[in-house]
Amino acid sequence: MRKQIGMGAAFVATAALLAACSSDPEPAETAETTSAEPTVSTSEAPEAIDASGQTLTIWTDAEREGAIQTVADTFEAETGATVEIVQKNFEDLRNDFIAQVPTGEGPDITVGAHDWAGALVEAGVVNTVDLGETADDFEQVAIDAFTYDGQLYGLPYATEAIALIQNADLVGDTAPTTWDEMIAMSEEAGFEDRPFILFTNGTSGDGYSAYPLQTSFGAPVFVQDESGSYTTEVGMGGEAGQAFAQFLYDNGSAGTGYFSDTIDYDTSNQLFADGESPFILQGPWMPFFDDDSMNLVVSPMVSAGGETAAPFVGVQGFYVSSQSENTLLANQFLTNYMATEDAQRALYEADPRLPALTALAEEFSADPITAGFVASAAQGVPMPSIPQMGDVWDFWNAAEIQLITGTADDPAGTWDSMVSELEAAIG
Amino acid sequence: MANDDAVAVKEPKAPRESHARRWSGLGGGFIAKLLLMALVNALALTIIMSAWNAEAWAILTLSIVLIVGADIIYFAKRTLPLKYLYPGLIFLAIFQLFTLAYTGYVAFTNYGTGHAGSQQQAVEATLIQNERRVDGTPTVPLSIVRDGDTLGFAVTQDGIVSVGTEEDVLEPVSGAVVDTNSRPTEVPGWEVVSQNELFSDQDLQQDVIDLRVPVSDEAEDGSMRTRDGSSGAIYQSSIEWDDEAQTFTDKETGTVYYADQEVGNFVADDGSRLPTGWSVTVGFDNFVRAVTDQNLAGPLLKVTLWTFAFAVLTVLTSFGLGLLFALIYNDDRIRGRKWMRTVFILPYAFPAFMSALLWRGMLNREFGIINDWFFFGADINWLGDPWLAKFAILWVNLWLSYPYWFLVCTGALQALPSETMEASRMDGAGRWRQFRSITLPLLMVSTAPLAISSFAFNFNNFTIIYMLTEGGPPFPGTSGLGSTDILISAIYNISGVSGGSADYGLASALSIIVFIVVGIISAIAFRQTRKLEEI
Numbered sequence: 001m002r003k004q005i006g007m008g009a010a011f012v013a014t015a016a017l018l019a020a021c022s023s024d025p026e027p028a029e030t031a032e033t034t035s036a037e038p039t040v041s042t043s044e045a046p047e048a049i050d051a052s053g054q055t056l057t058i059w060t061d062a063e064r065e066g067a068i069q070t071v072a073d074t075f076e077a078e079t080g081a082t083v084e085i086v087q088k089n090f091e092d093l094r095n096d097f098i099a100q101v102p103t104g105e106g107p108d109i110t111v112g113a114h115d116w117a118g119a120l121v122e123a124g125v126v127n128t129v130d131l132g133e134t135a136d137d138f139e140q141v142a143i144d145a146f147t148y149d150g151q152l153y154g155l156p157y158a159t160e161a162i163a164l165i166q167n168a169d170l171v172g173d174t175a176p177t178t179w180d181e182m183i184a185m186s187e188e189a190g191f192e193d194r195p196f197i198l199f200t201n202g203t204s205g206d207g208y209s210a211y212p213l214q215t216s217f218g219a220p221v222f223v224q225d226e227s228g229s230y231t232t233e234v235g236m237g238g239e240a241g242q243a244f245a246q247f248l249y250d251n252g253s254a255g256t257g258y259f260s261d262t263i264d265y266d267t268s269n270q271l272f273a274d275g276e277s278p279f280i281l282q283g284p285w286m287p288f289f290d291d292d293s294m295n296l297v298v299s300p301m302v303s304a305g306g307e308t309a310a311p312f313v314g315v316q317g318f319y320v321s322s323q324s325e326n327t328l329l330a331n332q333f334l335t336n337y338m339a340t341e342d343a344q345r346a347l348y349e350a351d352p353r354l355p356a357l358t359a360l361a362e363e364f365s366a367d368p369i370t371a372g373f374v375a376s377a378a379q380g381v382p383m384p385s386i387p388q389m390g391d392v393w394d395f396w397n398a399a400e401i402q403l404i405t406g407t408a409d410d411p412a413g414t415w416d417s418m419v420s421e422l423e424a425a426i427g
Numbered sequence: 428m429a430n431d432d433a434v435a436v437k438e439p440k441a442p443r444e445s446h447a448r449r450w451s452g453l454g455g456g457f458i459a460k461l462l463l464m465a466l467v468n469a470l471a472l473t474i475i476m477s478a479w480n481a482e483a484w485a486i487l488t489l490s491i492v493l494i495v496g497a498d499i500i501y502f503a504k505r506t507l508p509l510k511y512l513y514p515g516l517i518f519l520a521i522f523q524l525f526t527l528a529y530t531g532y533v534a535f536t537n538y539g540t541g542h543a544g545s546q547q548q549a550v551e552a553t554l555i556q557n558e559r560r561v562d563g564t565p566t567v568p569l570s571i572v573r574d575g576d577t578l579g580f581a582v583t584q585d586g587i588v589s590v591g592t593e594e595d596v597l598e599p600v601s602g603a604v605v606d607t608n609s610r611p612t613e614v615p616g617w618e619v620v621s622q623n624e625l626f627s628d629q630d631l632q633q634d635v636i637d638l639r640v641p642v643s644d645e646a647e648d649g650s651m652r653t654r655d656g657s658s659g660a661i662y663q664s665s666i667e668w669d670d671e672a673q674t675f676t677d678k679e680t681g682t683v684y685y686a687d688q689e690v691g692n693f694v695a696d697d698g699s700r701l702p703t704g705w706s707v708t709v710g711f712d713n714f715v716r717a718v719t720d721q722n723l724a725g726p727l728l729k730v731t732l733w734t735f736a737f738a739v740l741t742v743l744t745s746f747g748l749g750l751l752f753a754l755i756y757n758d759d760r761i762r763g764r765k766w767m768r769t770v771f772i773l774p775y776a777f778p779a780f781m782s783a784l785l786w787r788g789m790l791n792r793e794f795g796i797i798n799d800w801f802f803f804g805a806d807i808n809w810l811g812d813p814w815l816a817k818f819a820i821l822w823v824n825l826w827l828s829y830p831y832w833f834l835v836c837t838g839a840l841q842a843l844p845s846e847t848m849e850a851s852r853m854d855g856a857g858r859w860r861q862f863r864s865i866t867l868p869l870l871m872v873s874t875a876p877l878a879i880s881s882f883a884f885n886f887n888n889f890t891i892i893y894m895l896t897e898g899g900p901p902f903p904g905t906s907g908l909g910s911t912d913i914l915i916s917a918i919y920n921i922s923g924v925s926g927g928s929a930d931y932g933l934a935s936a937l938s939i940i941v942f943i944v945v946g947i948i949s950a951i952a953f954r955q956t957r958k959l960e961e962i
Binding site: 050052053054079081095098099101102119121122123124125126127128129130132133149150151202203204260261262264266267322323325326327328329331332335336387390394397398401405425 | 540541542543549552556558560565566622623626627632633635657658787788792794808901
């Protein structure tokens, strides 16, 4: 084997265990001779495994296909196994995985997002993954995200979160620290009408994009327990939620008019690229990062309510099928080939998302824009992967859009009834 | 034996056999058939062999039956009509009947996100989910060892090699040799299974994955398992499966979960259930739910009404507008008619989803040119207001589909007999009278069936809805449906293809209902149109 997982810790922690196994001293003594013997008669360096004739099927989307292919080539060369890479639309992966795994036609491994974990667990199509001590090499939020009910279900490789993007040509390159400061900066630069762009996905509403503002009022969607796992207890009710509702209402069409329900993806792109507004709360996927003519500053979202503005962090990674006939090989591939720095680097180069591997995240943070997104993700929370999250969006988005358009003139009441309807639906 | 006589009489005459059967001259026809059939057989053989490899027995059997059938039909003399029908029948069976039957089957199950596989798979998944690594235990180097049929693990901890099997607790052994990664390579009394052997034997791999070696006599200390064949860790299962009783028992709380075949879940007495379920037949539950579930029934009723309104209004408006333009531009007095007709057809030439996306942008409340240009920058929320959104959908669909009717009506108008028109004019009929009593009825004969198919098409016109409004603005509540959702986009939402939790059973049940509705309406309408032809 090329790499053994975390031997260091093993030496420190096992003594007690073995002592429990063997109460009489004799085996311990023989063991001691054993331990002396191997060091002398250690065999030659272990050869790579030979898995000729075995096929590992991996589902991926187009963006990551190349990078996975690179890792797969190494794996094929070293093990003789065949890796079959199947490309699908990212949107199809989740449901196809759920549909195909039980029929036996599913892959051994699929690329996926962490918030699928709940659905995949309910469908019984996903296996647990054990990264052992390697888990410490990853960003904590990435491991937390793939942890569902205390079990790790995927190997993370990339994180993503929205952050405050600022057009330095318009308002200078000092990042604001509070909502009021940001608005003041904009107004000073002459953007009273549109000091800040909040994406609302048009008239649909988008709780995801507004979430940093919401958390800055201390109103998380679901309450997290002490291990970081989400409970099904809705956390956005009460005064904190009402304050956020009031804030949306005050800055919507009925108030300052900063928020409107006309901002869809293309519009927000265009407005920001045209310099119509100096601030936007968006993710690293926005196209203007390819445009060198704009001087951009990326920083964590400012707080409107006083607490930390925590965005949702989405994590991409790999799931192993529970019905895989090659579980051993699949785990070999993931833990010994995919979890390595080289492989994660290849993935980053193929599809630049923030690396989940801490060493790489730090390395790429030399780029200030990446550093901004990394900082934003670091103060974020994983997007809940519990199935109940699926019920949240409809209520949540609709309520926010009502507040923004001003059609609901009792913000606190609207918010409270949304929360109670949601609680009723979750049951 | 009149028949025989007839044949006997005919025989001297021109042979009745086709080119493909007769070997005359170069035998071109026969050779062509032979080649085609050879190709078909080769294709079938490929499918059969792949099916054999994939162990897909149903496909294998079906392919054999079909190809044998094809050979008999195309080489036997008596099966002439079948030669024409056979390919069509196969396609009908595979692409229509099978899909229909399968959708019908799914409609009576609870197949969906939480009920995806078999009960066996649910048991396996539940066991996986509840086997947790014992806190604070390290990952250790591990080798697979074997003694006859007995498999075991040899692990190195603190430089000491221990061996254990499913039955025997891990015990230190002496005289073992390890490699540079501390994995045992030689264990006295045991044969160490090489990685090469392990990875070339799938059954062995499965046994290794299933193997749990207890680390002590106390069950709660957990047992060693491996995930990759080269390292091990100590795990503890918090749940126990009793195959006899078909129950799971939670070892910590003692809660017993029974396999409930009615709902396809493991359910405890207190009503709590394990997350992973399996697919079971639920009878008419899905159909009942569609009309009784409080969250669903109300929105679905609204969606159904709107679907009818949308389909009917779209056909009426686009037919009307298309006909109007067709009449106008059919007039000889208009110059450049050909050129103008071409321009009219343009909306029809663009892909519908692209046009819909463009319109979505143009209808944007704040930045769209519709409000800017035509309503003096007024703040009209075209896509955010339930009624305006409905209007916008109808408007855009009118824009998209009137060119079709313009084309059809122009063609039909030009095919009308000019003598009839002339005769009516001589009888003193005015233009309106002419149109009402002659043009329209004659036009309806050829266009009514098209109107019906247009209705059926628009009844399921997913593209326009999805691209323009995505069904929004949403109804209050969790149905996930909205004011402009039609049945097919509602089904799409419910099926969970768009994200969220999938309920294929309910989606299939709704599809069946839509199929029946469209079928009935089309049947009635076609029956009605036959009357038109009697004019």
